[in-house]
Every structure is written in structure tokens, then in C-alpha cells.
Amino acid sequence: MxxxxxxxxxxxxxxxxxxxxxxxxxxxxxxxxxxxxxxxxxxxxxxxxxxxxxxxxxxxxxxxxxxxxxxxxxTDKATDLFTQQCSNVLESEKWEESAQSIRNLIHDLKHINIQDLLQKMLDEIPNRRSNLEFCGYILGILLVYLKKVGGKTESVIRLLISRASSHHASLLMFVGTVLGTVIQTMSDEISNEIADLIGEYVEMIGHLSSGEQTLLSDFIKEALA
Structure with missing residues (x-):
């Protein structure tokens, strides 16, 4: 029931x-x-x-x-229900702080060239302590790049994300699509560093809760709106 x-x-x-x-x-x-x-x-x-x-x-x-x-x-079932609810609330509150930090960083650096901007974002990642925050910053890096490229690329990716069958699928689809463009246009040093981080991202995504995946997926959709 x-x-x-x-x-x-x-x-x-x-x-x-x-x-x-x-x-x-x-x-x-x-x-x-x-x-x-x-x-x-x-x-x-x-x-x-x-x-x-x-x-x-x-x-x-x-x-x-x-x-x-x-x-x-x-019963224990009821206790588990409300424990999970509290966990989701805390999870959402912590993520919102991280998401706002990413938004602020993107805003503060929007006028510098893309190579320096991406390097700055990469420098921020070692300070991210949770899997959710790490994945958020990876998405931030790729969103920064996508916003700089703009045009048809952003429109196509927006369409792909909207048709994804699940939040997990949208997170993998977004990263895979943008990464292909990044590697072709960035310096070898930055491209290789991002590729290594994407490998960690893909592994971490599978271990995130459905609630965490939803938060990240909504963050992408908000940025692309």
C-alpha cells in the first residue's frame, strides 16, 4: 500500500x-x-x-x-524510512553548498581563457572530500567548457540529456559526450588529466545513491536550461 x-x-x-x-x-x-x-x-x-x-x-x-x-x-521499517529521509535532507543540504561553490567559481572565472579556467577547476578537485562533491566538480569542469563552446554542441547535449532513461544514464551520457570534444581541443596535459579524472568519476557514479545521482542530474539540467 x-x-x-x-x-x-x-x-x-x-x-x-x-x-x-x-x-x-x-x-x-x-x-x-x-x-x-x-x-x-x-x-x-x-x-x-x-x-x-x-x-x-x-x-x-x-x-x-x-x-x-x-x-x-x-516498526524497524518505519525507523529505517525516517532515517533515510533525514539522510536525504542532510545529503541535499551539503550538496547545495558544493553546488553553489561550483556556480560561484564558474562565475568568477568566466572572463579568463578556457585553458586557465579549466586548470583552476582542476586545482580545486583535490580539496573535494566526498564522492558526491568530487563528481560535482567534474561536471562543473565540463559545464564550464561546454558553456565556452556553446552553439550546436550545447544544444545537442541538452537534447540527449533530456532523453536519457535514468539519472545514472544522463550522468554518464553527459560526461562521455563532452569529454570527446574536450580531448580534441584542449592541450595534451589538461586533456590527459581530465581523462584520468573522468575514469574515477565513472567508477564513483555507480556507487552513489539514487538520491545523489538525482541531485547531480538536476544540477546538469539546471545549468543547461
Whole structure:
């Protein structure tokens, strides 16, 4: 069963309550936190339970002697879901800092000749500590070159990227297409250095998460828009 925005809201609130109290949560407590009736909360939790994100149990009701009440707790599946969500948010925030650094560098160097510009970009790469950031700077180098060349080359590559079957395919297609032009027009020293770095890039792309690949693919599309 798909996790709708509404179900996600309820599950998120249940996880937060459970992490604070460290005990299973009664549906009436969840209802108050979300701002709905207790029956709405109960019905929603039953639906979420079908997806394996929560589990129900019964405990003694402290307000009614001899009677038990239904309580719910998030499963490991729910914990994994929100751990991944937090990871994706941090990943996106860190990447945006790197992406802005690349944009700034390109902007600051746009008036110098392309050989010096590419060398400056190459000098920046050893300082990149994550695979995502490294791949971002490789794309930055090639985007710099492509913007300088412009014309039909940029138009063709933009079309190719838009038709790629996946983010992974678009990242490989972009680099492979631009690299062919770079090697033909750059000095042997810079061309060889870029070719070596592209080899590392291709290997790293395969190890990036789907979220990271999406960030890089969107960065290319934004630059080519």
C-alpha cells in the first residue's frame, strides 16, 4: 500500500511520540498530537499497519481496572524510512553548498581563457572530500567548457540529456559526450588529466545513491536550461 502524504504525517508523528516516551502510543494520544478525532487516528493506524510500518499491542488501561487498551509502536521499517529521509535532507543540504561553490567559481572565472579556467577547476578537485562533491566538480569542469563552446554542441547535449532513461544514464551520457570534444581541443596535459579524472568519476557514479545521482542530474539540467 502506497504511503500517502496523510499516512506519512501520522506515521511521522507516531515515531516522534514513541522516541520521546519510549513506550507504545495510544491512538488517542496520537489524535491529540495531530489534531483529529481518536477514531480517525485509530483507523489511520490500522491502514498504516497493513504496510508494515506499525505494530499494535495491548496493555492494561490505567484508567479502567481490568481492561486493556490498544497501543501502537513504529516498526524497524518505519525507523529505517525516517532515517533515510533525514539522510536525504542532510545529503541535499551539503550538496547545495558544493553546488553553489561550483556556480560561484564558474562565475568568477568566466572572463579568463578556457585553458586557465579549466586548470583552476582542476586545482580545486583535490580539496573535494566526498564522492558526491568530487563528481560535482567534474561536471562543473565540463559545464564550464561546454558553456565556452556553446552553439550546436550545447544544444545537442541538452537534447540527449533530456532523453536519457535514468539519472545514472544522463550522468554518464553527459560526461562521455563532452569529454570527446574536450580531448580534441584542449592541450595534451589538461586533456590527459581530465581523462584520468573522468575514469574515477565513472567508477564513483555507480556507487552513489539514487538520491545523489538525482541531485547531480538536476544540477546538469539546471545549468543547461
Amino acid at each position: 502506497a504511503m500517502s502524504r496523510r499516512r506519512f504525517q501520522f506515521l511521522n508523528q507516531l515515531v516522534e511520540l514513541y522516541q520521546k516516551k519510549r513506550i507504545p502510543i495510544h491512538y488517542e494520544t496520537l489524535a491529540k498530537a495531530v489534531g483529529v478525532s481518536k477514531w480517525t487516528a485509530y483507523d489511520m493506524l490500522k491502514e498504516i499497519e497493513k504496510s508494515g510500518y506499525v505494530t499494535r499491542s495491548y496493555e492494561v488501561n490505567p484508567n479502567e481496572t481490568g481492561r486493556s487498551q490498544v497501543v501502537f509502536a513504529p
